[in-house]
């Protein structure tokens with residue numbers, strides 16, 4: 572679908588950290604931040620990327636959530652859709668917070684990944700692309716923040732992490 576009046580659709584992608592933006596630390600057993608992934612090919616879409624912070628999600632506080640909400644409110648009028656990448660451990664808290672405070676009609680889709688960029692089963696690019704498609708779909712407008720994960724769509728009010736290692740790690744009420 573093209574925008575009314577023509578022109579490329581505008582997608583804003585906001586990266587905040589988590590496994591989707593991490594790779595193994597060469598010095599130890601954990602993960603270390605890396606460049607967040609680019610959205611895989613989306614013809615006719617102009618993508619802008621933003622990174623207000625880059626944190627493992629257990630480090631995300633209400634202040635970070637508020638800063639994220641303010642950035643979304645600023646970007647929303649100039650975007651057809653927004654995607655937020657986030658660590659999975661507190662993705663549901665940020666989604667619920669955004670549900671409470673956002674007033675925008677512009678679709679806001681949250682996603683992340685359970686596997687990192689050096690695993691063959693990295694789920695980051697597919698989740699990101701799914702989120703982008705839903706964010707740009709005209710029927711998503713006005714439905715509040717949603718979560719896309721493992722090929723499923725969830726309402727921000729009920730989404731919850733239900734598995735610590737599976738790639739379909741989230742459950743809850745289906746989104747619209």
Ligand code: ASP
Nearest residue numbers: 589590627628658659660
């Ligand atoms: N510990 C990571 C985080 O929530 C886990 C993940 O992103 O899957 O930031």
